Amino acid sequence: MRRFSRQISGSVDLKSRAFTLPALVSLALAAAFLVFLITRFDVDFGVTWKQLKGSNPWLLAAAVLVHYTTFIFRGARWRVFLQNAQQNAKDCDNELATARDVPGILYCSQLVLLGWFANAIGWLRLGDAYRAYLYREEQGASFSRTIGTILAERVTDAFLVAGLLIIAVPFLVDRDGGAAWTVLAVSLTMLAGLGILLAAMTGGRELVLKKLPSWLGQRYTRFHQGTLGSFRRMVPVSILGLLGWMAEVGRLYLVVQALDLDISFPLVIFLTLANSLLTLVPTPGGFGAVESGVAGLVVRFSTLTGSVAAALVLVDRAITYLSIIVVGAALCIGRQAFHRRLVSVPDASLDAGELVRPSTVAASGGLPSTSSGEEKGDN
Numbered sequence: 319m320r321r322f323s324r325q326i327s328g329s330v331d332l333k334s335r336a337f338t339l340p341a342l343v344s345l346a347l348a349a350a351f352l353v354f355l356i357t358r359f360d361v362d363f364g365v366t367w368k369q370l371k372g373s374n375p376w377l378l379a380a381a382v383l384v385h386y387t388t389f390i391f392r393g394a395r396w397r398v399f400l401q402n403a404q405q406n407a408k409d410c411d412n413e414l415a416t417a418r419d420v421p422g423i424l425y426c427s428q429l430v431l432l433g434w435f436a437n438a439i440g441w442l443r444l445g446d447a448y449r450a451y452l453y454r455e456e457q458g459a460s461f462s463r464t465i466g467t468i469l470a471e472r473v474t475d476a477f478l479v480a481g482l483l484i485i486a487v488p489f490l491v492d493r494d495g496g497a498a499w500t501v502l503a504v505s506l507t508m509l510a511g512l513g514i515l516l517a518a519m520t521g522g523r524e525l526v527l528k529k530l531p532s533w534l535g536q537r538y539t540r541f542h543q544g545t546l547g548s549f550r551r552m553v554p555v556s557i558l559g560l561l562g563w564m565a566e567v568g569r570l571y572l573v574v575q576a577l578d579l580d581i582s583f584p585l586v587i588f589l590t591l592a593n594s595l596l597t598l599v600p601t602p603g604g605f606g607a608v609e610s611g612v613a614g615l616v617v618r619f620s621t622l623t624g625s626v627a628a629a630l631v632l633v634d635r636a637i638t639y640l641s642i643i644v645v646g647a648a649l650c651i652g653r654q655a656f657h658r659r660l661v662s663v664p665d666a667s668l669d670a671g672e673l674v675r676p677s678t679v680a681a682s683g684g685l686p687s688t689s690s691g692e693e694k695g696d697n
Contacts, residue, residue: 365625366632369577373633377576381569385637386645388565389434393427395474395558399467399548400426406547407463407540421457428649429453435646438603438639446472462537466544473516474559476509479591482563486591489584494618501592501615508595519545566590573634579626585619593638603639 400420420426429449437445450464483502490498523542527535567590574581581589589612596611597604609631616627 360624361628362625363628365623366629369626369629370633372578374576374578377572378633381572381576382637382641384565384572385569385641388562388569389427389431390423391558391562391565392430393425394423395555395562396430396467396471397421397423397426398551398555398558399470400464402550403463403467403470403544403547405550407543410543418457428653431642431646432650434642435650437597438642438646441602442600443598460540460544462540463544466541466546467548469545470548473512474555475563476505476512478556478559478563479594480505480509482587483591486584486587489582490588490619493620497615497618498588501588501595504595505591516546563590566594569637570634573630573637577626577630577633579620579622579630581616581620581622588619589615593634603642605639608639609635 397420404420429452432452433445433449435445436448437443446468447465450461450468453459453464454461480502483505487498487502519542526538530538567587570590570593571583571586574586592615593608593612596608599607601607612634613624613627613631616622616630617624620627622630
């Protein structure tokens, strides 16, 4: 009980982190990007507003719904990674033979969404670390092993992004081959870098452990187990990952249709993936870089003007950025309120020394379950 109460009262204060000096500097840089967007592409806001007013609200609503299905697919995939890593850890460490089961898809999807929310309001893309932190606090799991599963998730995404770009780029090279090949080269470089990292982790584990102190070596071992142990059952992992990306492609396609724009489907795929690469810029949610970058690509690869491209960017970012802040904040506040209420309710099982885990309540659809112990975690 004391552990979970401490987690609630001392949980990460996302609001305070959003208003740190580095975050404010990042927002200033993002504003500079937007000024560049307006001046570089000569945006006429009258034309942009006219395009927005003529949009189809039903297709926009469908775009929002399709966008949020990506969290279901990504949550289901992360759950498979967690199960894979847990099974690998059990095979290597008998102490984990009684570890609790991985929570359900809904719970994992919530944490994925909260990670995106943290990325949207914070700098340096700390959302993945926040997701691992929440999972450790609520499930008593190893932070290092959980981070390993997220690295495996990133490797899988890099592979899928590169594969989809290889399919889309040949359809675009006749308009601006230089920009298309550049985006593909960035994706392939990231994939190669991650591949080298995995190869180094596979072959250099013993060497690394010899160089590290024992306490850090234990954490690296868990990180190693979480990363390499996640690569099992790759067929469902790949299918779920592809569905997650196609949900994002479907969102942008519906936005294009809602605005009645002349953009080909290969370009929709390309813009979606370029958008994801631009979010790696360490401003909150890639703010500034995404808007200017995507608008520039739209102008380069289509016949649309900068003003019309701005309308597309504004609508799409309202879904992928602003709505994530609103929904993520509501989810964060709702979870904390539910956890506080659960902790404050007297329960006979607590007198018996058992611990009620609200995360298990969420995972089981609202029915509380108890656990007399927890997996040995780490910081």
